[in-house]
Amino acid sequence: AQTVTQSQPEMSVQEAETVTLSCTYDTSESDYYLFWYKQPPSRQMILVIRQEAYKQQNATENRFSVNFQKAAKSFSLKISDSQLGDAAMYFCAYRSALGGGADGLTFGKGTHLIIQP
Amino acid sequence: DAGVIQSPRHEVTEMGQEVTLRCKPISGHNSLFWYRQTMMRGLELLIYFNNNVPIDDSGMPEDRFSAKMPNASFSTLKIQPSEPRDSAVYFCASSIGWGSPLHFGNGTRLTVT
Numbered sequence: 001a002q003t004v005t006q007s008q009p010e011m012s013v014q015e016a017e018t019v020t021l022s023c024t025y026d027t028s029e030s031d032y033y034l035f036w037y038k039q040p041p042s043r044q045m046i047l048v049i050r051q052e053a054y055k056q057q058n059a060t061e062n063r064f065s066v067n068f069q070k071a072a073k074s075f076s077l078k079i080s081d082s083q084l085g086d087a088a089m090y091f092c093a094y095r096s097a098l099g100g101g102a103d104g105l106t107f108g109k110g111t112h113l114i115i116q117p
Numbered sequence: 118d119a120g121v122i123q124s125p126r127h128e129v130t131e132m133g134q135e136v137t138l139r140c141k142p143i144s145g146h147n148s149l150f151w152y153r154q155t156m157m158r159g160l161e162l163l164i165y166f167n168n169n170v171p172i173d174d175s176g177m178p179e180d181r182f183s184a185k186m187p188n189a190s191f192s193t194l195k196i197q198p199s200e201p202r203d204s205a206v207y208f209c210a211s212s213i214g215w216g217s218p219l220h221f222g223n224g225t226r227l228t229v230t
Contacts, residue, residue: 033216035218042223043206043223043224043226044221044223044224045208045210045221045224047218047220050218052216091160095216097215097216103165103173104150104152104162104165104210104219105150105162105219106162107159107160108159109159110159
């Protein structure tokens with residue numbers, strides 16, 4: 001079974017600064033997908049970014065980018081120019097490419113991101 | 118374009134009562150997932166369906182939990198009888214498959230007293 005580990009229960013950053021959230025995972029599979037989700041206090045789960053394991057290029061979505069290191073099984077999220085609205089729980093998630101895509105996501109425990117004004 | 122719709126948003130019930138949570142997935146999505154979120158255990162996958170068929174229910178904690186998907190646009194998660202330790206936020210999510218992201222509903226916060 002796959003596991004996802006987020007070693008930082010909480011991170012704090014000054015508004016407009018850059019912060020990196022860490023995520024490692026354990027799998028014996030070679031093909032899979034990785035995601036970062038954001039959960040603000042409203043508890044809505046919002047997709048931030050997606051990465052295919054077979055792609056070497058790191059995914060980017062506006063101020064959000066990832067550093068995907070397949071050999072190290074590492075998938076960190078970088079948030080540039082942090083804004084107050086970025087304050088939330090951030091979850092790293094793994095999805096197998098087996099099973100025809102019908103498998104669910106395996107989540108890490110989450111990192112609580114605090115933005116200091 | 119409507120997202121995943123869950124009802125109710127909040128549910129408060131007494132121990133021993135039956136609870137039914139409802140979910141309408143995004144039209145065209147062929148996979149549906151039920152998750153439970155607690156502080157202690159985080160997000161746990163309870164069960165998922167593909168084309169309305171239950172594929173894996175190994176995450177369902179006990180026989181008190183059951184889930185159905187009678188058609189492509191509706192699913193229920195039932196707890197009977199409910200217990201205080203079932204208190205959690207229950208999410209429904211849907212996906213179009215093959216590595217696509219899961220789209221989550223707003224969740225149901227269940228409190229069992």
